[in-house]
Amino acid sequence: MPKTITRRDVLKFVGGSVLGTFLTPIPWKLLDDTAIWTQNWSLTPPLSHGPISNKFSVCTLCPAGCAVKARCVAGMPYMLSGVAHHPLSQGILCPRGLAGHHLSFHPYRLTVPHKFFGKDENSRLSAIVYDKTSKEISKHIIENKGSVVLLDRQPGRIISSIYDQFIKNIPNGRYVTFNPPEESTLLTLQKITDTSTPLGYDFEYTKMILSFGTPLLDGWGTPGRLMKIFREKKENGIKLIQVEHRQSRTALQADTWIPVQPGREGLFALTLANILISEKLVPQNIIRSINNFQAYKIFIEQFAPELTCEKTGIAAGVARKIALELIQSTPSIACSGSDPGGGPFDEQTEQIIAELNLLLGNVGRTGGIVAKRDVPGYKNPSASHTNWKEIPDHSVQVLIIDSADSGYAFPWDIIEQKLIPTNNVVISLSPFLNEIAAHADYIIPSAVYYETQQDIIPSSSSSVASFSVSFPLNPKRKNTIDNIDFIKNISKELGIPASTATFEELLKEKVSAIYSSRRGLIFTFSDGQSKRTTEIQSADDLWKTFTEGATWVDDPIPQHTLVKFSLNTNYSHKAFDVGQAESLILVPYGWRGTVTTSQISPIMSKVFQESELRSFAGTVSINPMTASKLNLQESDTAFLKTEKGEMNVRIKIDNAVRPGLIEAAVGPNLNGVDAKDELQSTTVLDLCKVQNNGTWKITKATLSKAYV
Amino acid sequence: MNSSNEKKSRYGMIIDLDRCNGCGACTVACAIENNVPPAQNKTNIKTGITWMQVYHVSNNESFPKSDTVFVPMFCQQCEEETPCVTVCPQNAVEVDPATGIVGQIPQRCLGCRYCMAACPYHARYFNWWDPQWSEGMKKQLNPDVAPRMRGVVEKCNFCQGRLHAAKAKAAAQGKKEIDPVEYIPACVESCPMQAITFGDLADETSTVSQSAKNKDTFRFLSRLGTEPKVHFHSEKSWVRDMAEKTLTRSKKEIVHG
Structure with missing residues (x-):
């Protein structure tokens, strides 16, 4: 059923x-x-296909001149690395250089000219047509009632001489340079000793480096050179003493870290000078070279370690030990160099540090500060041009700023104090809209790194002259403008003569001058070998060698110690009074190349946004004691206020920070925060007080918990 | 079968913490070599992908006695009872018997993240978003390494793309073994202080094998018995002592990360 x-x-x-x-x-x-x-949907990008090849070039992100080997797929670079045995960079690239090929395609890359309409809160940024931009800029130059200034922060290049020629043809025109902070001690020494001979640091043969805040191991100079010296320091016997108010990466690697009070570095240098003189540690031959020794001896008595230790925060015994080490470890080098975000020292401190070298007999000596020659066909850039500091305040009506970058911060206040208050026009040749460019009226999208040819006269910190050419690795972006073409266009609009030579022709002229000099060695990247310039058959052959990747390095020259010099006797204790002990002090700091006009690759987020290896802009580090007093905790949002303004910051608590200090990261910005966002908000540099002497190292501040 | 696989290697590293200056070159080179995408707007330390994460570790002394070392932390290539292999329900993690390298197979990964929980070194990362590069940067991706997709875990594999390239080159030249200079991970190549030494721990004559026996060389969390193949070196006792401490993001811990 x-x-x-x-x-x-x-x-x-x-x-x-x-x-x-x-x-x-x-x-x-x-x-x-x-x-x-x-x-597996289409959002995962496909990979490029094509032949794999190697290309060589030279990094131009800063003046270091590091050689680059690029592995390419279908002609496009995908992995950069250093060139082994390169005489300057020693096979090393810094993190920024490793990712430099991305900059052409950075999401914030400008590819058309932009103009700011209005200068108030309602200002508006718009893209404009290039031809119209040229006409407008020319009109401003013709109409100018003040002066027209062209600011070059990396003087000495071919484009620098083109700028110089261009500006000479304009009434009230001035070509102005801003000395790279890395050169400060060297330039000060040139000034004191009244010489135009370029100087360099002979780090390879020195025994002791007394560094006043110089970030020697954090991207300073040519990083590969310094890193090689320090990783081999046990073998070569070099000692490093870092005099710095914060425990920087260089301070951590130094043999001795002297945690001096901020703003008292010069006072500590005078203390060392006092010990050297009063304890008769200075050799007689040096004493005989000092024109005003008796006067200096009396003057320096006021800087005895017992009298300065309270202000410097360094015990007298420690200062004596350092002075003794300096005399026992000759040749030595005393160098200053600003933190890329923290800015330069004032001129007085620079001079004191430079004079310490004279007192130690470091100048004109192998292993000390040595004389070198200019690159054939080039002139020492610092010798003949107006420095930015010499421009009278409120005198500049039209300012053109070159795109080259020293990697060091440049607060807008420094620019603004030179501009006439109304109707000024600022033109920035910049591939990105940040730092100074963000304040400009016109932004001309110049070509970036690896899109164009460029001559490189590497960092003046090197002990001999050198020369390289950077050749493009990436295709040039449409609508971007080479700086030389911008100058030619403006010259045409103004009806002033301009060179008709192409950049390559000008480069070949320089190469020809090097060939004719018969000096130095040519290092070729592909085989890592060097040969004498005299072994090259012709200037054309030398040019071909450069196109395949090469660096020319000059021969060292015989050194001569200085015959006579005078030391300054006008310093006073009062100059080192930097503020009340009970105040909180804001000290900005940064990482070379992340605080300036240049952008960094988005992949750099790995070291600051996706890890805590570096702090991003708007992060301040304070000591646990300071945090406790202010009732602040890790990752809190706090309110940072100075006489210049206020902003919200993120708190990081760090034992390594001096109690009472607020160490503020100037950059980099988080990915997704572009210049337009930045313009809407205050940055750490906006809060720093730029002193009359051009420094912004120390600003009194308050910090309190923000309730957001 | 590739003849180079006949020899059993145990690739490992020695990292000299006294040399590392925390420049970040290894981290950046690693990301470029392995097509790790840049951070997006909201990405932070907890959601980012850094195969090579460099921690900033303090001795917990107050200023000015404070001292800091930078500790590069990445997959420690555990040899025994490899925790991520043990817990993976998809067999998406395996230890290559020929090289000892712990490999991650994204195509098998289901994104359960058990391996992340199991990893004592916090060295595994999850793709919370689709990888994003700008249009031009997509053309600059390493053609030897496939980008990973959203929803899978990834980690350091000692630049396996470079190992395969070295093997292919050796095979093309008729060699049984790869030339050690042909296989160098990106972090090792890029380190300006030459703080990272890479090589075959199974080769008694190699520098890495010799250095691993140094009295000042140690491994993190060796008490777990997973026999990591990444060794660290420091002459500072407080650095060696921290090796058995747990890396944590707690605010009160002396280890930041």
Whole structure:
């Protein structure tokens, strides 16, 4: 008898089927397939196909001149590395250089000219047509009632001489340079000793480096050179003493860290000078070279370590030990160098540090500060041009700023104090809209790193002259403008003569001058070998060698110690009074190349946004004691206020920070924060007080918990 | 079968913490070599992907006695009872018997993240978003390394793309073994202080094998018995002592990260 199918049977069948399904692979397979489908949709980018090749070039992100080997797919670079045995960079690239090929395609790259309409809160940024931009800029230059200034922060290049020629043809035109902070001690020494001969640091043969805040191991000079010297310091016997108010990366690697009070570095240098003189540690031949030794001896008595230790925060015994080490470890080098975000020292401190070198007999000596020659065909840039500091305040009506970057911060206040208060026009040749460019009226999208040819006269910190050419690795972006073409266009609009030579022709002239000099060695990147310039058959052959990747390095020259010099006797204790002990002090700091006009690759987020290896802009570090007093905790949002303004900051608590100091990171910005966002908000540099002497190292501040 | 696989290697590293100056070159080179995408707007330390994460570790002394070392932390390539292998339900993690390298197979990964929970070194990362590069940067991706997709875990694999390239080159030259200079991970190549030494721990004559026996060389969390193949070196006792401490993001811990 057939069984009747009841409602219960149907439910049991359905329920059993559902349960049974889970015992089969079906749901798991569906789940897996769904996962795989979501993982393989078109948002995962396809890879490039094409021949793999190696190309060589030279990094131009800063003046260091590091040689680059680029692995390319279908002609496009995908991985950069250093060139082994390169005489300057020693096979090393800094993190910024490793990712430099991305900059052409940075999401914030400007590819059309932009103009700011209005200068108030309602200002508006708009893209404009290049031809119209040229006409407007020319009109401003013709109409100018003040002066027209062209600011070059990396003087000495071919484009620098083109700027110089261009500006000479304009009434009230001035070509102005801003000395790279790395050169400060060297330039000060040139000034004191009244010489135009370029100087360099002979780090390779020194025994002791007394560094006043110089970030020697954090991107300073040519990083590969310094890193090689320090990783081999056990073998070569070099000692490093870092005099710095914060425990920087260089301070951590130094043999001795002297945690001087901020703003008292010069006072500590005078203390060392006092010990050297009063304890008769200075050799007689040096004493005989000092024109005003007796006067200096009396003057320096006021800087005895017992009298300065309270202000410097360095015990007298420690200062004596350092002075003794300096005399025992000759040749030595005393160098100053500003933190890329923290800015330069004032001129007085620079001079004191430079004079310490004279007192130690470091100048004109192998292993000390040595004389070198200019690159054939080039002139020492610092010798003949107006320095930015010499421009009278409120005198500049039209300012053109070159795109080259020294990697060091440049607060807008420094620019603004030179501009006439109304109707000024600022033109920035910049591939990105940040730092100074963000304040400009016109932003001309210049070509970036690896899109154009450029000559490189590397960091003046090197002990001999050198020359390289950077050749493009990336295709030039449409609508971007080479700086030389911008100058030619403006010259045409103004009806003034301009060179018709192409940049390559000008480069070849320089190479020809090097060939004719018959000096130095040519290092070729592909085989890592060096040969004498005299072994090259012709200037054309030398040019071909450069196009394949090469660096020219000059021969060292004989050194001569200084015959006579005078030391300054006008310093006073009062100059080192930097503020009330009970105040909080804001000290900005930064990482070379992340605080300036240049952008960094988005991939650099790995070191500051996706890790805590570096702090990003708006992060301030304070000591746990300071935090406790202010009732602040790690990752709190706090309110930072100075006489210049206020902003919200993120708190980081760090034992290594001096109690009472607020160490503020100037850059870099988080990915997704572009210049337009930045313009809407205050940055750390906006809060720093730029002193009359051009420094912004120390600003009194308050910090309190923000309730957001 | 590739003849180079006949020899059983155990690739490992020695990192000299006294040399590392925390420049970040290894981290950046690693990301470029392995097509790790840059951070997006909201990405932070907890959601980012850094195969090579460099921690900033303090001795917990007050200023000015404070001292800091930078500790590069990445997959420690555990040899025994490899925790991520043990817990993976998809067999998406495996230890290559020929090289000892712990490999991650994204195509098998279901994104359950058990491996992340199991990893004692916090060295595994999850793709919370689709990888994003600007249009031009997509053309600059390493053609030897496939970008990973949203929803899978990834980690350091000692630049396996470079190992395969070295193997292919050796095979093309008719060699049984790769030339050690042909296989150098990106972090090792880029380190300006030459703080990272890479090589075959199974080769008694290699620098890495010799250095691993140094009295000042140690491994993190060795008490777990997973036999990591990444060794660290420091002459500072407080640095060696921290090796058995747990890396944590707690505010009160002396280890930041």
